[in-house]
Amino acid sequence: MTTSGSQLRARLRDDDLLVCPGVHDPLTAAVADHVGFDAIYMTGYGTSLSKVGYPDAGFITMPEMIENAANIQERISVPLIADSDNGYGNATNVVRTVREYVRAGAGAIHLEDQTFPKRCGHTKGRQVIPEEEAVGKIRAAADVRDERDESFVIIARSDARGTGGGSLGEAIDRVNAYLDVGADVGFVEGPTDAGEVRRVGREVEGPALYNFVGDLGTSPYLDPDDLERWGFDVVLFPVLSTLATISNVHAAMETFAEDPATAMRAVDADFDATPVGSLHEFSGFPEVVEWEERYLPGGDREKYEGSLGDEVSDE
Structure with missing residues (x-):
């Protein structure tokens, strides 16, 4: 290895x-x-x-x-x-x-x-x-x-x-x-x-x-x-990441303090402009779904049927 x-x-x-x-x-x-x-x-x-x-x-x-x-x-x-x-x-x-x-x-x-x-x-x-x-x-x-x-x-x-x-x-x-x-x-x-x-x-x-x-x-x-x-x-x-985090989060928090809804929309838009995909994709949810399909009992997949939320698989 x-x-x-x-x-x-x-x-x-x-x-x-x-x-x-x-x-x-x-x-x-x-x-x-x-x-x-x-x-x-x-x-x-x-x-x-x-x-x-x-x-x-x-x-x-x-x-x-x-x-x-x-x-x-x-x-x-x-x-x-x-x-x-x-x-x-x-x-x-x-x-x-x-x-x-x-x-x-x-x-x-x-x-x-x-x-x-x-x-x-x-x-x-x-x-x-x-x-x-x-x-x-x-x-x-x-x-x-x-x-x-x-x-x-x-x-x-x-x-x-x-x-x-x-x-x-x-x-x-x-x-x-x-x-x-x-x-x-x-x-x-x-x-x-x-x-x-x-x-x-x-x-x-x-x-x-x-x-x-x-x-x-x-x-x-x-x-x-x-x-x-x-x-x-x-x-x-x-x-690099520490300064970028502090400066960007500080700017977002200042906007949030004035107008929370507008600030959240702006953060969402900034995130969507990056090439990482959705937050769920970036964090690794598709891989978790793959593990579930590979290792858990077949009936466990039923938990997705009729449930609400973002699609977390890569299908």
């Missing part, structure tokens, strides 16, 4: 930049999958905000993140790259964290070198653990990968650039040390301008990832073609 990790590794061997939209739950992931991408990214910030209602400041737990990743990967047809924060503890905690993400079926995780509690990589106040400790955590992650699923991809991230007095050189050195002990992709968080980004692409000694956050943080908006030319292999757009 082809795993998500093996699909992702095959895609990473291509020369083209891998562009990954960020999603925060199975619903937004299903939309991204319908549009069509080679891989999809689960944002930690969006997961925390949508699942528990708190910002990305160490408030969400490992089981909550794993559950979201498993549900997203089940819903989509392409590999999922998932945020795994700082592994939720020391190197021994990382062992369980990676085992759980592998069991969830994800294609990859990124693991950072922040202290606990961690925080969004584009907010002030971040701190990193000593490099030796961080190297041990990445080595533990790589060992679990080798034991449980060699195709699983480990992305090692350093936040050293964003700490008080932290330098870009230190962050690059850390990422290269993580690559030396088995990480598959290097991720320097928080370069502050195009010059720093070019340096990351040049000096990271392995596949490199760029986190495209723009105005929400320290890293600039850049043309993906430039990133590819500078040596990057993967680019994440982490809060």
Whole structure:
């Protein structure tokens, strides 16, 4: 059976930049999958905000993140790259964290070198653990990968650039040390301008990832073609679905507050203009009907006769 990790590794061997939209739950992931991408990214910030209602400041737990990743990967047809924060503890905690993400079926995780509690990589106040400790955590992650699923991809991230007095050189050195002990992709968080980004692409000694956050943080908006030319292999757009959801729902709610019926008609019209079909089709009701026809007793089909509601089969 082809795993998500093996699909992702095959895609990473291509020369083209891998562009990954960020999603925060199975619903937004299903939309991204319908549009069509080679891989999809689960944002930690969006997961925390949508699942528990708190910002990305160490408030969400490992089981909550794993559950979201498993549900997203089940819903989509392409590999999922998932945020795994700082592994939720020391190197021994990382062992369980990676085992759980592998069991969830994800294609990859990124693991950072922040202290606990961690925080969004584009907010002030971040701190990193000593490099030796961080190297041990990445080595533990790589060992679990080798034991449980060699195709699983480990992305090692350093936040050293964003700490008080932290330098870009230190962050690059850390990422290269993580690559030396088995990480598959290097991720320097928080370069502050195009010059720093070019340096990351040049000096990271392995596949490199760029986190495209723009105005929400320290890293600039850049043309993906430039990133590819500078040596990057993967680019994440982490809060794409989260920002789109907040802005669009806010606009709909403002209209709803003024005129509920008009707002609902407008939302219906906007939805009908998308190519996803009806809500029931998009959510998977036709497949449920197919399961019923295949596995339930023949008489169970009678429940549809004379009943009211939208047709949920694809006949």
